[in-house]
Amino acid sequence: MSLEKKDGNVTIYDIAHRAEASASTVGAVMNGTWKSRRISEKRAELILSIASEMGYSRNMQASALRRERTHIIGMIIPMYNSRYFSSIAQRFEHEARARGLFPMVSCTSRDPELEQATVEQMLSYRVDQIVCTGATDPDAIATLCEKHGVPAINLDLPGSRGPSIISDNYQGAYDLTRGLLSRLRARDLPSEANLLFVGGRPKEHNTSERVRGFRNALKDAGVAQEPDLLLTCGYARHKAINALDELSASGRRMPAAIFVNSTESLEGVMRWFRSRADQNINDVSFGCFDWDPFATFINSDVLMVRQNVVEMTDILFNWIDNGNVKHTDVLEVQPTIVKAASLEAMMIED
Amino acid sequence: MSLEKKDGNVTIYDIAHRAEASASTVGAVMNGTWKSRRISEKRAELILSIASEMGYSRNMQASALRRERTHIIGMIIPMYNSRYFSSIAQRFEHEARARGLFPMVSCTSRDPELEQATVEQMLSYRVDQIVCTGATDPDAIATLCEKHGVPAINLDLPGSRGPSIISDNYQGAYDLTRGLLSRLRARDLPSEANLLFVGGRPKEHNTSERVRGFRNALKDAGVAQEPDLLLTCGYARHKAINALDELSASGRRMPAAIFVNSTESLEGVMRWFRSRADQNINDVSFGCFDWDPFATFINSDVLMVRQNVVEMTDILFNWIDNGNVKHTDVLEVQPTIVKAASLEAMMIED
DNA sequence: TGAGCTTGCGCCATCGATGGTGCAAGGCAA
DNA sequence: TTGCCTTGCACCATCGATGGCGCAAGCTCA
Numbered sequence: 001m002s003l004e005k006k007d008g009n010v011t012i013y014d015i016a017h018r019a020e021a022s023a024s025t026v027g028a029v030m031n032g033t034w035k036s037r038r039i040s041e042k043r044a045e046l047i048l049s050i051a052s053e054m055g056y057s058r059n060m061q062a063s064a065l066r067r068e069r070t071h072i073i074g075m076i077i078p079m080y081n082s083r084y085f086s087s088i089a090q091r092f093e094h095e096a097r098a099r100g101l102f103p104m105v106s107c108t109s110r111d112p113e114l115e116q117a118t119v120e121q122m123l124s125y126r127v128d129q130i131v132c133t134g135a136t137d138p139d140a141i142a143t144l145c146e147k148h149g150v151p152a153i154n155l156d157l158p159g160s161r162g163p164s165i166i167s168d169n170y171q172g173a174y175d176l177t178r179g180l181l182s183r184l185r186a187r188d189l190p191s192e193a194n195l196l197f198v199g200g201r202p203k204e205h206n207t208s209e210r211v212r213g214f215r216n217a218l219k220d221a222g223v224a225q226e227p228d229l230l231l232t233c234g235y236a237r238h239k240a241i242n243a244l245d246e247l248s249a250s251g252r253r254m255p256a257a258i259f260v261n262s263t264e265s266l267e268g269v270m271r272w273f274r275s276r277a278d279q280n281i282n283d284v285s286f287g288c289f290d291w292d293p294f295a296t297f298i299n300s301d302v303l304m305v306r307q308n309v310v311e312m313t314d315i316l317f318n319w320i321d322n323g324n325v326k327h328t329d330v331l332e333v334q335p336t337i338v339k340a341a342s343l344e345a346m347m348i349e350d
Numbered sequence: 351m352s353l354e355k356k357d358g359n360v361t362i363y364d365i366a367h368r369a370e371a372s373a374s375t376v377g378a379v380m381n382g383t384w385k386s387r388r389i390s391e392k393r394a395e396l397i398l399s400i401a402s403e404m405g406y407s408r409n410m411q412a413s414a415l416r417r418e419r420t421h422i423i424g425m426i427i428p429m430y431n432s433r434y435f436s437s438i439a440q441r442f443e444h445e446a447r448a449r450g451l452f453p454m455v456s457c458t459s460r461d462p463e464l465e466q467a468t469v470e471q472m473l474s475y476r477v478d479q480i481v482c483t484g485a486t487d488p489d490a491i492a493t494l495c496e497k498h499g500v501p502a503i504n505l506d507l508p509g510s511r512g513p514s515i516i517s518d519n520y521q522g523a524y525d526l527t528r529g530l531l532s533r534l535r536a537r538d539l540p541s542e543a544n545l546l547f548v549g550g551r552p553k554e555h556n557t558s559e560r561v562r563g564f565r566n567a568l569k570d571a572g573v574a575q576e577p578d579l580l581l582t583c584g585y586a587r588h589k590a591i592n593a594l595d596e597l598s599a600s601g602r603r604m605p606a607a608i609f610v611n612s613t614e615s616l617e618g619v620m621r622w623f624r625s626r627a628d629q630n631i632n633d634v635s636f637g638c639f640d641w642d643p644f645a646t647f648i649n650s651d652v653l654m655v656r657q658n659v660v661e662m663t664d665i666l667f668n669w670i671d672n673g674n675v676k677h678t679d680v681l682e683v684q685p686t687i688v689k690a691a692s693l694e695a696m697m698i699e700d
Numbered sequence: 701t702g703a704g705c706t707t708g709c710g711c712c713a714t715c716g717a718t719g720g721t722g723c724a725a726g727g728c729a730a
Numbered sequence: 731t732t733g734c735c736t737t738g739c740a741c742c743a744t745c746g747a748t749g750g751c752g753c754a755a756g757c758t759c760a
Contacts, residue, residue: 008497008498008499009476009498009499009746011745011746011747012746013746021709021710022709022710022711023710023747023748024709024710024711024712024747025708025709025710026747027747027748028709028748031747031748033748033749037708037709037749038706038707038708038709039708039709040707040708043708043709057473057474058474058746058747059415059474059745060474060475060476060747061411061412061414061415061420061475061745061746061747062411062715062745062746062747063747063748064747065409065411065412065415065714065716065717065746065747065748066714066715066747066749067747067748068715072475079436079440080430080436080437080439080440081436081437081440086429086430086431086436087430087431089457090429090430090457094459097468102471103456105456106443106453106455107439107440114447123407124407124408124409125452126359126409126410126411147358147405148358148359148407149358263644266644267643267644270647271693274691274692274693275693292644293620293644294613294616294617294643294644294645294648295644295647297620297644297647297648297649298644298647299647342624343621343625359716361715361717362716362717363716371739371740372739372740372741373716373717373718373740374717374718374719374739374740374741374742375739375740377716377717377718378718378719380717381718383719387719387738387739388737388739389738390737390738390739393738408716408717409715409716409717410717411715411717412715412716412745413716413717413718414745415715415718415744415745415746415747416717416718416744416745417717417718417745418745
């Protein structure tokens with residue numbers, strides 16, 4: 001077929017030529033099906049040695065075109081700049097490779113259009129599976145995937161058109177809020193109007209569940225919830241900063257305890273405190289829904305919710321391996337609360 | 351060709367059938383070359399509307415097989431769990447997409463074998479370009495890429511067989527060391543035997559340059575460098591922990607200033623301090639080669655080297671866009687030193 | 701010794717998109 | 731009315747790997 005290397009890439013035809021064999025024989029040897037095709041061991045060895053000598057590399061584009069499968073598994077994820085999501089991406093890649101799959105991760109900035117466009121591109125490359133992590137509109141993505149017959153699994157945020165693995169956001173938020181209330185008590189400070197919630201999107205499942213946990217914890221403690229102390233302003237840093245600016249401009253005294261919904265928002269909160277000479281970080285008890293090893297140093301009074309990335313990804317691949325998950329499955333994984341300044345806050349591996 | 355959808359994926363043949371046109375006409379319309387192929391506007395519009403109605407999605411495997419290019423640009427990177435690398439990955443994806451390229455990022459855990467295997471897989475998928483970030487053996491990877499005629503660019507760590515964009519590690523380390531010495535002076539503490547270097551790999555370019563900067567700063571300040579206070583034990587957390595354990599077991603008093611080579615190692619150092627009741631984090635001035643927004647809270651005396659990810663990726667894509675970079679090019683980008691507890695330490699965006 | 705089985709391999713269509721080439725119909729000028 | 735050019739499209743080989751099918755040679759057993 002070719003006179004050996006046109007563009008530097010060796011094909012099975014080049015090898016066939018050198019080995020005086022047919023391309024299909026070479027192909028069978030290269031993809032490991034040669035035994036079932038009754039190629040003699042002698043021939044297989046010869047071909048293998050020629051192939052490695054010539055530096056053959058299977059063209060996965062061609063292979064994928066002919067077979068049904070690309071062995072690529074795609075994942076979209078909001079960002080890498082957060083310990084929670086970066087751990088998910090790392091473990092996902094590791095586990096995918098352990099199964100002979102090629103991971104294709106792409107971060108989509110919590111932007112619904114970018115999410116859709118990215119998934120469409122992944123489908124265009126004919127990925128075998130898609131994992132949607134923290135997708136803003138999981139159902140739209142599930143619909144896209146269905147059209148292509150590609151199974152999709154939701155992670156972190158649930159969808160109604162596909163199976164989902166998420167944290168128990170309600171319980172985590174409930175416990176975190178109780179922890180903050182208990183800190184206020186320990187500091188001999190009033191609970192009333194002294195606990196602020198910042199960050200997250202009000203219409204998103206995780207945030208609304210966390211808000212529910214926050215509210216119920218307050219209610220169960222007999223503390224009134226002040227509507228203007230619930231700032232679901234979005235996750236972005238600058239949104240948290242703006243929200244705090246507005247709150248303080250409104251004349252509110254800054255509460256002595258703050259529930260921050262994600263490390264992303266926490267960055268904004270920290271920046272805001274540093275920018276305000278009239279505010280002291282050490283006067284505040286922080287609770288953050290998400291964990292970061294260094295955020296445990298913000299002050300001596302930080303609580304963090306650590307979502308169980310290891311268990312979540314284990315379940316994810318369990319589902320992927322078995323493939324027989326129902327569309328309606330939603331699995332909630334318990335997060336754990338860690339106290340900053342505690343050893344265990346630093347000890348958990350990811 | 352097909353009786354419309356075998357597996358749910360619409361092809362140009364299906365559309366051709368419905369539009370009563372040839373597949374090549376449909377193909378030309380779908381990939382935008384229809385004007386040069388003199389397809390009438392009427393036909394093009396009809397085909398486009400049918401295509402969107404049928405939910406056509408171009409099969410990139412087939413397209414890539416036929417054309418030379420896949421429009422995929424690969425990147426390997428050591429990890430995502432570090433602000434420096436995660437920022438690089440995020441910006442890389444963003445810039446790649448802005449150019450119509452599909453980014454394929456994969457983290458390879460500073461494991462040479464995994465790096466090679468991953469690059470081979472990427473080459474197997476016929477990526478158009480590869481960016482090697484922090485590769486442990488950039489030249490081996492460059493050799494692989496050369497064989498396939500795929501251009502490779504090194505980022506963060508330089509290689510001799512391809513162009514490289516790196517930080518000015520020497521200068522950053524020199525300045526950081528001077529900063530630490532100045533902190534010791536400000537604290538009225540002796541400089542002699544009071545400054546420790548932890549983390550990194552001695553044979554790796556970045557670490558050796560940083561060590562050189564560290565040593566020269568000591569020398570220029572007239573301070574003797576104690577060999578056992580130079581612990582290039584690797585980057586991993588547990589390696590830093592072990593190194594500190596050994597140091598303290600040797601009877602050395604813990605120095606009052608520590609140069610930590612990466613946030614990864616810094617995590618280990620922090621864990622070590624938390625695990626030791628006889629050590630107080632607040633007695634130590636920290637300098638970290640790398641930046642993390644929350645690490646600035648470790649104590650009130652932290653200096654961080656912030657590598658200029660924005661400029662580095664800008665140059666990277668400048669090179670990619672122009673493509674005429676010499677193999678010997680090594681571009682050094684200046685990092686900046688930020689003081690923790692300063693506002694600017696929180697203000698720089700990535 | 702011939703029917704039937706096993707071994708070992710080659711032939712060829714196929715996956716979907718692409719682009720070179722060919723060709724008919726219509727237009728226009730001489 | 732002939733020759734030539736433009737317009738608008740279809741035909742078909744091709745990219746590389748894959749696997750169903752066929753077939754010849756050797757082997758076995760009645």
